[in-house]
Amino acid sequence: MWKATIRGLVARKVRLALTALAILLGVSFVSATYVLTDTVKRSFDAVFAQTLTNVDLQVQGASALGDRSNPGRIPDATVDDVRAVPGVRRAEGFLKTTLATFVDAKGDDIGGGGPPTIGVSWVDGGPFRLTDGRAPAGPRQVAMDAGTAAKHGFAVGDDVRVLLSGAAKRFRIVGLFGFGDTTDFGAVTFAAFDLATAQREFDARSAIDAVYVQRDPGVATAVLQQRVQTALGPAYDVLTAQQATLEVGKPVRQFLGFFTDALLGFAAIGVVVGAFIIFNTFTILVTQRTRELGLLRAMGATGGQVVRSVVLEAFVLAAVASSLGLLAGIGLGAGLLQLLRDLGLDLPDTTTVLLARTVVVSLAVGIGVTVVAALLPAVRAARVPPVAAIADVAPRAVGGFRRRVIAGLLVLAAGIAALIYGLARARDVTGLVDQVQVVAIGAFGVLVGRAGVILELELFALECR
Numbered sequence: 001m002w003k004a005t006i007r008g009l010v011a012r013k014v015r016l017a018l019t020a021l022a023i024l025l026g027v028s029f030v031s032a033t034y035v036l037t038d039t040v041k042r043s044f045d046a047v048f049a050q051t052l053t054n055v056d057l058q059v060q061g062a063s064a065l066g067d068r069s070n071p072g073r074i075p076d077a078t079v080d081d082v083r084a085v086p087g088v089r090r091a092e093g094f095l096k097t098t099l100a101t102f103v104d105a106k107g108d109d110i111g112g113g114g115p116p117t118i119g120v121s122w123v124d125g126g127p128f129r130l131t132d133g134r135a136p137a138g139p140r141q142v143a144m145d146a147g148t149a150a151k152h153g154f155a156v157g158d159d160v161r162v163l164l165s166g167a168a169k170r171f172r173i174v175g176l177f178g179f180g181d182t183t184d185f186g187a188v189t190f191a192a193f194d195l196a197t198a199q200r201e202f203d204a205r206s207a208i209d210a211v212y213v214q215r216d217p218g219v220a221t222a223v224l225q226q227r228v229q230t231a232l233g234p235a236y237d238v239l240t241a242q243q244a245t246l247e248v249g250k251p252v253r254q255f256l257g258f259f260t261d262a263l264l265g266f267a268a269i270g271v272v273v274g275a276f277i278i279f280n281t282f283t284i285l286v287t288q289r290t291r292e293l294g295l296l297r298a299m300g301a302t303g304g305q306v307v308r309s310v311v312l313e314a315f316v317l318a319a320v321a322s323s324l325g326l327l328a329g330i331g332l333g334a335g336l337l338q339l340l341r342d343l344g345l346d347l348p349d350t351t352t353v354l355l356a357r358t359v360v361v362s363l364a365v366g367i368g369v370t371v372v373a374a375l376l377p378a379v380r381a382a383r384v385p386p387v388a389a390i391a392d393v394a395p396r397a398v399g400g401f402r403r404r405v406i407a408g409l410l411v412l413a414a415g416i417a418a419l420i421y422g423l424a425r426a427r428d429v430t431g432l433v434d435q436v437q438v439v440a441i442g443a444f445g446v447l448v449g450r451a452g453v454i455l456e457l458e459l460f461a462l463e464c465r
Contacts, residue, residue, distance in 0.1 A: 013405040014310035016317055024328060025322035029267035029368040031329025034358040036336050037260040042352040047188055047244045047280045053127040054182030056221050057213035057228060058244040059091075062237045071237065073207040076199075076231070082211050085231045087219035091207035095198040102144065103168050104152050111148075111189040119191045123200035126212050128192065131183060132156050133175030136194050142171035143192040147184035149176050162191055164201045185240065192241075210244075210265040220367040271369055278373040282314065283380075307378040313368060314374035324368030329362065330354060408449050415445020 004186040052058070059082055060069040102110040111117045121137050122128060122143065127145065131146045133156035142162060143391045152174055154160060161168040177183075199205055210423055215398025221240060229238040239247065334352045421441030 016281075018280050020317055020321035021322075023318055023366050023370055024325040026267070026271040026274040026369070027322045027325025027362050028329035028332055030264065030271070031326050031362040031366055032332035032336065033263040033267055033329075034361070035352060035354060036335025037263070037360065038353040038355055039333065039337055039350060042353045044188075045245070046350060047179075047182065049187050050179040050182040052125055052241040052245055053245075054125070055212045055241045056215045057159040057225055058239045058241065059228060059232065059303060060209065060237050060239070062235055071209075071314060073204055073209055074211075074236070076206055076208045078208070078236070081210050081232060082213060082228060085194055085224070085228050086147040087216050087218045087224045087227060087247070088126055088213055090214040092123045092126060092212050093121070093195060094123055094126075094210045094212050095202055095204055095208050096193065097202045099164060100189075102148065102152075102189055102191060103163055109163065109186050110152060117189045117191075119162075119193065119198065119202065121195045121208075122192045122211050123212055123302055125214070127179045128177050129180065131176045131178060133173070135176055136192060136197070138194065139197050139200075140171050141174045141194070141197070143175035143177050144173050145183065145190040146176040146186060147186075148189045150184075161173055165203065169201075182280065264365075266435075271365060275369045275373045276402040278314075278370050280375040281378070282310065282367070283377040306409065307375075310378035311371055312373055314370045318367040318370035319363075319368075322363050325366055326359060326362045410449070411445055412449025415442050415449050418442030418445060 021222040058077065059075045064070050064191075076093050079091055080091045082088060098116045101117040102112055108119075124135065128135070128143075130143075133143070136143050142160065144160065149155065156176060158173050159170055160173055161170050175192075179185075179190075193201065195208075198208070213224070213228065215221060224239060225238050227235070232238070233415075330352070337352070409417055417440055422438035422442055425438075
């Protein structure tokens with residue numbers, strides 16, 4: 001049976017090559033999606049992590065809904081309460097906004113339309129690191145992140161307009177800065193003001209968004225976190241720098257999660273189409289080998305051995321094609337990332353990310369879909385009596401055919417209904433985003449139902465010849 005399996009693989013090169021191509025394409029779509037989105041996530045996570053360099057704890061208002069990524073503002077007097085806690089070496093108030101857009105010399109906005117344009121208040125001794133000039137200390141002074149300055153030709157001493165609330169206002173650039181070891185944040189821009197200016201321009205009179213805390217060297221972070229939480233009470237959340245980084249990046253990760261799901265939806269369509277191709281191919285191959293398999297049965301091979309031989313062919317084919325698809329997907333993901341950069345999406349520099357999850361899921365999808373698609377034709381072949389197979393007599397129950405066609409038509413009708421329902425409720429782009437799951441399920445149902453009916457008719461015609 002092992003020799004028969006190997007010969008079966010070698011004897012039908014063209015059909016198996018086309019099947020392998022279907023597997024390769026489906027797996028490459030899945031792996032490319034994960035590589036692309038994981039790399040983008042890693043790049044933005046690195047940016048957010050750098051913004052909390054030299055910070056041990058972040059104190060912020062507790063959200064009534066439990067959403068730490070969007071807490072309310074707190075009184076600036078909270079800074080004094082935190083400084084009074086034993087073990088606190090330094091505590092500074094911090095303000096931020098995502099509506100602080102630089103305007104270039106041509107009058108065009110810098111950034112926006114995707115990556116955030118962030119305005120912050122300067123924190124002495126915090127995560128900010130000057131690369132040129134000094135910290136802002138006046139109502140018309142601003143510090144610009146060094147990456148944005150280099151890309152758009154700004155320098156210390158230049159005037160720049162910043163769009164905050166209302167019309168753009170003119171500020172003098174007094175310093176260039178980065179966070180930690182990073183100065184280039186891709187399309188993300190940072191404008192830093194002193195606290196008084198930030199409170200005025202961000203509409204936060206006598207309020208701040210958070211308190212950045214540095215601990216005394218002899219106090220553990222967890223111990224100080226508990227002390228500050230006890231001193232301030234349940235109206236505040238006290239987060240470690242790592243926890244705060246996760247919360248800050250949550251909106252971006254949620255958006256990328258939706259983007260990943262959308263791309264995986266398209267990849268799933270490719271996998272489903274590939275599954276039908278694989279099923280059709282193995283059905284035809286097994287039908288063409290009816291006499292061969294019947295002869296093997298007559299020579300003593302069991303039905304289980306016939307099933308295992310066909311499934312083994314599918315497994316070997318899928319393992320090779322899925323491995324090649326994984327490699328192709330890694331290259332495709334890296335290529336798409338570079339394409340996004342060429343199209344103007346300025347992403348922070350990072351290496352291509354390949355997680356173990358990507359490898360496992362890609363191989364599991366390719367091998368699993370192929371083996372399952374080949375299993376039904378194998379079981380059908382094993383159920384044909386040896387004498388009938390040798391005589392090329394393989395009767396098919398008309399009732400079974402009818403039931404399968406009816407089932408396919410029902411799936412097709414349900415898919416069309418779901419598709420019409422989702423599109424009817426999506427009156428604009430926002431509505432389409434809200435109904436994307438319904439539309440996707442409907443499209444998937446139409447695909448499966450239509451392909452199932454057509455495939456049943458083709459197989460019935462093939463077996464009736």
